Amino acid sequence: MSEFYEGLAEILEVDTAEVKPELTLGESWDSLAIVSTIALIDDVYDIQVRPEKLADCETVGDVEKLVAAEQGA
Amino acid sequence: MHGKTGQQAQTRGARIAGVVSALPPKVIENDSFVERFGDGVAEVTKMTGVKSRHVAEDGVATSDLCFAAGQRLLEGLGWEPESVDGIIFISQSPDYPLPATACLLQQRFGMRTTTVAFDVNLGCSAYPYGLWLAMSLIQTGALNRVLIAVGDINTRANDPLDRSVAMLFGDCGAVTALEAGDENDVAHFLLGTDGRGGDNLIVPASRHRDRTGDERFAGRNLDMVYMDGAEIFNFTLKAVPALVRETIELAGVPQEDYASFLFHQANTFMLNHLAKKAKLPKDKVPINMDRYGNTSSATIPLVMTTDVADLLKSGRQRIAMFGFGVGYSWGSASLEIGPLKVCETVIAS
Numbered sequence: 302m303s304e305f306y307e308g309l310a311e312i313l314e315v316d317t318a319e320v321k322p323e324l325t326l327g328e329s330w331d332s333l334a335i336v337s338t339i340a341l342i343d344d345v346y347d348i349q350v351r352p353e354k355l356a357d358c359e360t361v362g363d364v365e366k367l368v369a370a371e372q373g374a
Numbered sequence: 375m376h377g378k379t380g381q382q383a384q385t386r387g388a389r390i391a392g393v394v395s396a397l398p399p400k401v402i403e404n405d406s407f408v409e410r411f412g413d414g415v416a417e418v419t420k421m422t423g424v425k426s427r428h429v430a431e432d433g434v435a436t437s438d439l440c441f442a443a444g445q446r447l448l449e450g451l452g453w454e455p456e457s458v459d460g461i462i463f464i465s466q467s468p469d470y471p472l473p474a475t476a477c478l479l480q481q482r483f484g485m486r487t488t489t490v491a492f493d494v495n496l497g498c499s500a501y502p503y504g505l506w507l508a509m510s511l512i513q514t515g516a517l518n519r520v521l522i523a524v525g526d527i528n529t530r531a532n533d534p535l536d537r538s539v540a541m542l543f544g545d546c547g548a549v550t551a552l553e554a555g556d557e558n559d560v561a562h563f564l565l566g567t568d569g570r571g572g573d574n575l576i577v578p579a580s581r582h583r584d585r586t587g588d589e590r591f592a593g594r595n596l597d598m599v600y601m602d603g604a605e606i607f608n609f610t611l612k613a614v615p616a617l618v619r620e621t622i623e624l625a626g627v628p629q630e631d632y633a634s635f636l637f638h639q640a641n642t643f644m645l646n647h648l649a650k651k652a653k654l655p656k657d658k659v660p661i662n663m664d665r666y667g668n669t670s671s672a673t674i675p676l677v678m679t680t681d682v683a684d685l686l687k688s689g690r691q692r693i694a695m696f697g698f699g700v701g702y703s704w705g706s707a708s709l710e711i712g713p714l715k716v717c718e719t720v721i722a723s
Binding site: 332333335336337339340343344349350351352355356 | 417418421538602603604605607608611612643644647650651
């Protein structure tokens with residue numbers, strides 16, 4: 302998970318240590334962050350997630366659940 | 375024959391003789407957006423990689439840029455306009471809804487009235503499509519010399535307040551000369567389409583289909599381009615790496631024998647990601663959009679006449695090219711190009 306968290310930290314502009322499931326995505330979760338996260342998930346998991354599903358995510362945990370659901374799909 | 379990623383096609387007996395791109399003189403740097411978008415400028419620049427772009431002044435149409443490029447090209451090749459048998463204009467921003475811009479260019483270049491001239495409406499995939507079309511026409515023996523004019527004046531369809539497009543696009547026109555070659559001039563193509571993506575990159579204004587009540591475009595000027603960047607990115611992630619792989623397989627030339635991989639200059643972040651995913655060496659994937667932005671149909675020839683011009687003038691090179699986007703439409707080509715007598719960028723006066 303560390304590669305994914307490191308990437309998310311860069312996208313959300315926070316320290317990697319701050320990235321945990323309960324972290325709220327907040328105001329920085331804009332269209333550029335979503336595109337960057339699509340690329341990150343593609344890089345780390347070789348999965349392409351729908352942008353509107355990412356846009357609905359409110360926390361890091363929501364993003365992880367989305368990835369897990371796609372992996373199981 | 376259709377493969378996994380597109381219709382497979384092969385042409386024999388046609389080659390590129392030269393290519394010239396023409397840019398409008400006016401350059402707009404990112405600084406000029408700071409007042410409008412504040413910190414957003416840095417964020418968007420980090421993603422798109424565009425630092426400046428050439429912008430057409432009022433009154434300049436796409437055909438003006440293509441005419442400037444074509445004039446220099448014909449002069450450089452020493453081709454009389456009467457010796458050209460066909461001109462194909464491929465663009466999303468023709469001079470008029472009608473007549474075809476290719477007809478206007480035929481007259482302007484002083485080409486024969488026995489010239490074949492027509493427009494094709496494609497953007498990001500225009501160049502591979504144009505090469506396939508022109509090379510096929512030459513292969514039939516019907517035409518000997520053909521010009522492909524591609525270009526777009528994108529900036530006039532940019533909503534100035536929409537940061538997803540206002541800072542991304544630039545204007546350019548480019549003309550490529552093709553002529554009959556010999557049996558060693560073989561080109562492979564893959565061409566594909568998925569119209570389900572039509573609404574994700576669109577100018578919705580239409581005299582024929584009223585989209586004014588459409589929630590997707592609510593509050594927007596329908597004459598301006600609408601782009602769902604995240605959807606487009608998602609599409610390219612699914613489509614392009616597979617297209618790259620299949621193109622290399624189809625041509626049967628080892629990846630390391632390619633001198634350069636020319637991608638439609640869509641977005642720098644996207645191109646870096648695609649190159650990495652397709653396992654292409656970064657130094658063989660030129661990106662020039664820091665200087666010119668995304669010029670739609672003209673991006674691939676503009677890379678040819680800028681970052682790889684010396685390479686294409688120096689000798690015969692194995693090149694692959696990939697165009698993908700609006701439509702959705704995509705196309706790729708694998709062919710040998712060069713040594714080109716003319717391969718340059720001019721400023722249209």
